[in-house]
Amino acid sequence: MTTPTLTLNGLTKSYGDRQVLHGLSFAVAPGRLTGFVGGNGAGKTTTMRIILGVLASDGGTVTLGDVPVTAQHRRTFGYMPEERGLYPKMKVQEQVAYLARLHGFDKSGAMDRARSLLEELGLGERLDDTIESLSLGNQQRAQVAAALVHDPQVLILDEPFSGLDPLAVDVVAEVLQRRAAAGASILFSSHQLDVVERLCDDLVILADGSVRAAGSRDELRRAHAGNQYEIVGTADVGWLREASGVTVHSFEGDRAVFEAAHDDAQQVLRTAVVEGGVERFAPLHPTLAQIFKEVIQ
Known part of the structure; x- marks a missing residue:
């Protein structure tokens, strides 16, 4: 079954007297990687949290196809926050398997799923190490695995390449490209514009809470x-x-x-x-x- 397009239409959001989103509209298409870029304070994280229901917008809609996104939809989404949230004392495979079980996998299936995904991300030799014993880059890979473990068809990633060396960037990028090729809708933010340019199919540029440019990478380059x-x-x-x-x-x-x-x-x-x-x-x-x-x- 094809994943419907995730569409944001006219999102507004204020914190007190400060308006941080001004009628934000763009789409995240299935089977494509959408890069989401902007300076600090542009509104990227606020937008992602509204998509996920962590924050409520003041106005506008978030839909999948023609259907408003519900809490049930959001439980199937994959999310990687900029602030990392893994348990430092847990072993890597156990941590990812635990999250798989929260999404309905049985114990054996969860462990198999965690192992396969961690091996795909280059952590096959670190399955029994604790999260806190990993380098920051390897912790980042484990966090990506946590977001992917239930095979989400909508994936929201806030700075997934932060702290990764060039080889690790390539590993994570290839994993995400395979997920997109399988039909997932992927929105990811990054300050590493060279990585975004190489990886994204579509691009949304945000400044001061407004979309300044949006479209396919090639369309924007031609324009x-x-x-x-x-x-x-x-x-x-x-x-x-x-x-x-x-x-x-x-x-x-x-x-x-x-x-x-x-x-x-x-x-x-x-x-x-x-x-x-x-x-x-x-x-x-x-x-x-x-x-x-x-x-x-």
Whole structure:
């Protein structure tokens, strides 16, 4: 059965006189990883807590398909809070199995499920170690296992890559990509924009409690591409420095990065073909960090 789309529509929230969410609307589609980014205080954690029913919104709705999200729905969601909540004295496998039993697994099934998931996350040799004996990065992996243990179809992760080294980031990312490929809807926040850019299918950029940009990663990169182009010729492209309407930003023999209006860029392409041929000509798409800076200003 396909998971319905999780949709937030017009969410508002205030703490006293301070309004922290201003009509927030976006969707988390099944089978896709949605990156949720914004500066400290932008409203990401508040939004996640409203989705999970930990906080009540002042206005707006959270729905699965056309149905308002209920407490029964939320019991099936997976959640990884930014503040970690595992029992430090418990052994890793026992901790994750305990959480599986809370979701209805019998003892044997819970232990098997915990072992399989921890091995998938690279903790197979640490099953009998206590949580507190693990490094912070391995505690983070155990926390991811806790969020995934009941195989949720909606997964909300607050800073899942915090404290992980690059190899551990890759392990956790691959686990999440497999869950998305199996149909789960995954919303994750992170300050590590390079990781978000590599991992997400869709992106929501938040600032001051408002959505400043939302869409697929590729759509946003195209929308914010601007007027920069890369050209790689089959011969030296030094003539580009004299081209009308062109500002050259970098130049290395047969390769150049330049800025120009669309018509001037097309004239560059035509000239390059005449001057010796073209191996590559394409607009340069901005990084997520560049888009983020642009839309929150």
